[in-house]
Amino acid sequence: MTSPAGERSRPLRCAIYTRKSTTEGLDSDFNTLDAQRDGCQHYIQSQAQTGWTVVDRRYDDGGFTGSNLDRPALQRLLEDIDRGEVDVVVVYKVDRLSRSLLDFARLMERFERREVGFVSISQHFDTSTSMGRLMLNVLLSFAQFERELIAERTRDKIQAARRRGKWTGGPPVLGYAVDPLKHRLRVIDEEAKVVRVVFELYLRTRSIDAVAEELRRRRLKQKRYKTRKGLRRGGGEWTRNAVYTLLRNPLYVGKVRGQGGALHQGEHGAILEEATFAAAAVSLDARTTGRTRQRRSDEYALARILRCAPCDAPMAPCSVKGRNGRRYRYYRCRGHQQHAERCPTGLVAADALETAVAAQVTGSAGPEAPTDSNTAPASRRKTAMQPALNGLIGAWTTLAAPERCRLLRSLVREVRVEKGRLRIALQDLPANKGRAAEPTATRA
Numbered sequence: 001m002t003s004p005a006g007e008r009s010r011p012l013r014c015a016i017y018t019r020k021s022t023t024e025g026l027d028s029d030f031n032t033l034d035a036q037r038d039g040c041q042h043y044i045q046s047q048a049q050t051g052w053t054v055v056d057r058r059y060d061d062g063g064f065t066g067s068n069l070d071r072p073a074l075q076r077l078l079e080d081i082d083r084g085e086v087d088v089v090v091v092y093k094v095d096r097l098s099r100s101l102l103d104f105a106r107l108m109e110r111f112e113r114r115e116v117g118f119v120s121i122s123q124h125f126d127t128s129t130s131m132g133r134l135m136l137n138v139l140l141s142f143a144q145f146e147r148e149l150i151a152e153r154t155r156d157k158i159q160a161a162r163r164r165g166k167w168t169g170g171p172p173v174l175g176y177a178v179d180p181l182k183h184r185l186r187v188i189d190e191e192a193k194v195v196r197v198v199f200e201l202y203l204r205t206r207s208i209d210a211v212a213e214e215l216r217r218r219r220l221k222q223k224r225y226k227t228r229k230g231l232r233r234g235g236g237e238w239t240r241n242a243v244y245t246l247l248r249n250p251l252y253v254g255k256v257r258g259q260g261g262a263l264h265q266g267e268h269g270a271i272l273e274e275a276t277f278a279a280a281a282v283s284l285d286a287r288t289t290g291r292t293r294q295r296r297s298d299e300y301a302l303a304r305i306l307r308c309a310p311c312d313a314p315m316a317p318c319s320v321k322g323r324n325g326r327r328y329r330y331y332r333c334r335g336h337q338q339h340a341e342r343c344p345t346g347l348v349a350a351d352a353l354e355t356a357v358a359a360q361v362t363g364s365a366g367p368e369a370p371t372d373s374n375t376a377p378a379s380r381r382k383t384a385m386q387p388a389l390n391g392l393i394g395a396w397t398t399l400a401a402p403e404r405c406r407l408l409r410s411l412v413r414e415v416r417v418e419k420g421r422l423r424i425a426l427q428d429l430p431a432n433k434g435r436a437a438e439p440t441a442t443r444a
Contacts, residue, residue: 308334
């Protein structure tokens with residue numbers, strides 16, 4: 001137990017914190033949270049002669065893990081502690097507060113800073129001594145070890161179940177429903193027809209975007225389902241990401257994906273023939289780059305600073321491999337990827353766009369748009385940046401991609417593109433800190 005620093009003449013306000021990792025059994029008349037609170041209340045009553053009293057507010061976290069601090073009741077408790085409304089925190093066991101040694105140390109530091117005591121009624125120790133703190137750390141180390149051991153056992157059980165072809169949970173998949181008694185997937189004929197339509201459209205068009213657009217035109221929706229709490233989910237418009245996920249799902253040929261991507265024969269029935277699924281997979285594989293994944297910011301000079309003006313959305317790097325095996329780089333509007341509406345900007349070739357931006361920044365192409373009254377004249381700013389611009393002019397075509405990206409981003413703060421028209425905002429110079437960079441415009 002840690003005691004609040006100093007002698008107190010007023011009663012000690014005790015907050016009882018309870019937690020359970022799962023929601024199982026919480027709907028019963030007397031659950032484990034009630035049992036924890038009841039034990040803590042009896043302990044506080046035994047300390048009534050020292051002025052201990054229970055605060056009326058409850059701090060119960062049902063269905064929240066102890067591996068982190070993202071728990072609503074715990075956050076309310078910490079807020080009340082910061083407001084000075086709690087003097088002692090009482091728990092049934094130490095691991096109810098946290099199973100992470102690092103998180104517990106942070107909580108103890110916060111308690112001590114607010115002069116708040118901490119009591120575990122089933123584990124008696126005094127943290128005012130070095131031996132007591134050692135025992136507390138030992139208990140927490142075992143609590144963290146137990147949590148990690150439970151996680152490993154759970155993962156091993158899930159993988160073993162998948163090797164036997166069992167459904168191990170997750171969001172419901174279009175074409176299937178979960179049998180509540182056997183806990184197996186069963187085929188829904190109406191939804192299975194939609195799955196076959198998606199594969200048929202893709203094998204005919206070889207375009208994910210065209211498939212998504214056709215599905216929206218036919219007013220077909222994604223999977224609709226109801227959660228255990230009775231909430232309705234799904235039923236949204238088809239996007240390219242949703243189409244790609246469906247095309248890659250081996251459940252449709254009666255298989256389950258296990259550890260390392262291995263496929264195991266499932267207990268559920270297949271919707272597609274393996275030849276159809278394999279043909280779609282070959283087409284998708286042919287359109288991937290086949291390269292080792294690397295940071296996009298080292299390959300795309302305008303990553304994180306390029307935006308689509310009509311959608312006011314970021315433009316993300318992407319690439320495709322042509323029939324000749326050559327890889328082509330593009331920027332794609334994220335608004336087009338995430339929403340049903342087609343973006344007027346579409347795909348923009350990365351090489352041409354980056355070269356146009358570099359040329360505009362150096363002043364070698366395109367007129368400048370007029371600046372407003374609150375910005376410095378373009379000529380003054382470019383004169384101040386001339387050494388850097390000269391370096392960009394001379395080195396742009398010879399630099400490697402990572403150096404080219406860093407150099408351009410050191411000069412440009414934001415680029416907006418709309419049907420080939422660019423609006424470029426330069427970085428603020430140290431001397432002009434606080435001033436807005438003036439926009440320039442050109443045709444890409």
